[in-house]
Amino acid sequence: MKQSAITILLLSIFTGLGLGTPNNIHAQDMALNIGDKAPEFEALSADGDLWRSADHVGESILVVYFYPAAMTGGCTAQACSFRDNRTRLTEMGAEVVGISGDRVENLRIFKLTNSLNFPLLSDMDGTIAGSFGVPVRDGSSITREVDGEEVVLTRDVTTSRWTFIIDREGKIVYKDTQVDAAGDSEAVIAAIEELALR
Numbered sequence: 173m174k175q176s177a178i179t180i181l182l183l184s185i186f187t188g189l190g191l192g193t194p195n196n197i198h199a200q201d202m203a204l205n206i207g208d209k210a211p212e213f214e215a216l217s218a219d220g221d222l223w224r225s226a227d228h229v230g231e232s233i234l235v236v237y238f239y240p241a242a243m244t245g246g247c248t249a250q251a252c253s254f255r256d257n258r259t260r261l262t263e264m265g266a267e268v269v270g271i272s273g274d275r276v277e278n279l280r281i282f283k284l285t286n287s288l289n290f291p292l293l294s295d296m297d298g299t300i301a302g303s304f305g306v307p308v309r310d311g312s313s314i315t316r317e318v319d320g321e322e323v324v325l326t327r328d329v330t331t332s333r334w335t336f337i338i339d340r341e342g343k344i345v346y347k348d349t350q351v352d353a354a355g356d357s358e359a360v361i362a363a364i365e366e367l368a369l370r
Contacts, residue, residue: 203305211303215293218279242282246353273329298329
């Protein structure tokens with residue numbers, strides 16, 4: 173039996189038992205591809221507000237990037253790169269949103285500590301990541317010093333680092349599953365220019 177058939181069978185069994193999707197099922201077997209319609213999603217942001225993709229798709233080009241964990245080296249470099257290029261992206265008609273399995277409080281700390289100027293969304297159960305086909309594994313906790321105090325940051329799931337661009341028609345026009353964290357924003361800018369999405 174092929175792997176995709178096994179995956180479908182296991183998903184049917186787990187769903188039928190009300191157990192949801194197990195973490196050891198590879199989400200990439202269900203991944204979205206370029207040309208597919210992007211799923212609609214909503215989640216709490218670092219500011220505690222409900223952020224809905226439906227309010228943004230159509231108005232802007234939407235850059236959706238998934239990252240493993242707030243306040244870690246690669247994820248900080250990636251976020252700061254998008255922060256530093258926000259003006260350039262805005263001029264191109266693009267909005268950026270970062271998504272991880274972190275809790276809202278983690279995201280609030282991450283955003284304030286790094287002066288991030290775009291939304292960060294909390295996908296604590298990995299539902300949004302799963303809808304995009306992004307692999308999800310178990311969460312973890314890390315300890316960081318914030319304003320002179322030790323803070324424990326817990327994430328319920330850990331997602332892989334994938335980036336998508338959604339055009340104004342709501343279709344996926346770019347997908348990167350081998351993201352260079354520090355260079356992600358530059359790669360996105362180059363893709364938008366190449367795709368002439370302005």
